[in-house]
């Protein structure tokens with residue numbers, strides 16, 4: 039994700055729900071249903087224990103009115119990792135009509151933002167189970183709860199990061215549980231639906247069309263994209279015959295084309311830096327909506343239209359933002375953060391390639407940008423926490439966990455690392471990282487381990503200081519760089 043400069047940021051913030059510790063483990067049927075989580079430090083109630091989702095089949099029916107709840111059927115195939123008397127899914131902001139587990143009706147109730155399902159018979163450990171939920175999905179945001187569906191001038195798009203996929207469909211809403219997706223959308227005539235992956239079918243009957251898409255790689259729920267609108271889909275070819283498809287409002291096609299035409303060369307540039315593009319397709323989704331951010335939804339990044347149509351943005355800036363979202367396809371999408379505290383690995387790398395592209399293509403000095411980041415770094419750490427331990431989202435703060443500490447503050451860590459181990463090892467690290475964790479999830483400890491291995495020495499002290507220190511360590515090679523201390527506020 040990247041917040042637009044100078045805009046109000048309508049991000050939903052996670053209310054700090056229950057202060058109590060999250061219980062993880064076998065749930066006795068007699069205990070009252072409660073919201074569970076996988077123990078994420080920043081979002082304690084995201085995800086659920088006891089199973090691992092292998093695939094989602096999402097079917098939505100759109101009425102043509104983006105204020106009316108969509109009808110939906112979500113089918114989940116999962117592998118149980120423990121015996122389950124009950125099973126939780128994350129789901130809020132829709133009405134559940136029925137739940138079936140392995141073909142039999144199951145009891146269900148909603149607690150917090152969890153849908154708690156009680157199957158007729160307990161699910162044994164190490165077995166496949168299929169859960170089918172018939173529900174609605176409300177595109178109108180709740181109070182203090184942005185995210186999920188975004189209403190555009192001509193339909194809907196998705197923006198689920200970090201914790202809003204479960205406002206759209208029932209799921210195990212945590213990036214540690216990636217799965218395959220099939221997405222079907224039925225629309226009235228005149229609308230086009232596009233989702234992650236490649237199309238597998240278009241079925242027209244009785245005035246409606248059902249558009250089916252399937253991913254060829256596992257995906258985190260936060261990266262789901264569904265675009266419904268009066269859209270044009272533009273096709274072009276990227277490096278190695280990669281199919282590139284852009285989705286734009288039909289009336290804006292000509293104005294956007296000069297920007298869209300740059301994608302293949304941007305992909306080639308990223309491939310020259312880190313290796314082959316990791317997915318089956320890529321493209322730019324342009325939404326007529328005031329989102330306040332761009333988002334790296336897998337294989338189809340979401341951009342707000344004004345980034346391309348507002349003359350206030352210089353050309354080099356717009357292109358570098360396109361590269362930011364593109365580079366997330368490697369960093370964040372193909373290699374997903376295991377926990378939300380690993381967010382710096384996604385945003386730091388996306389910011390790094392954004393800045394490197396601006397340097398190589400438009401002479402915007404990376405070193406000057408990093409020196410400015412160094413100067414602000416102590417204040418960013420004070421406000422948002424060190425890059426490796428970001429502070430939880432705060433009620434009333436729309437940016438959530440997406441603060442400067444994990445953007446330029448984390449790119450600064452990568453710059454320091456390159457200073458420390460040299461350009462050659464740094465570039466080898468980057469290529470090896472995306473290759474060895476492709477289609478998986480990875481942690482900060484994994485990155486430290488690989489960096490140490492490639493540099494041929496233990497870098498744990500370096501990372502400890504740079505990722506977890508309250509103060510920014512001295513910059514290798516630039517002992518003169520200074521960080522401005524945070525303004526001390528009077529203590530009560």
Ligand SMILES: [Zn+2]
Nearest residue numbers: 039040385388
């Ligand atoms: Zn980003």
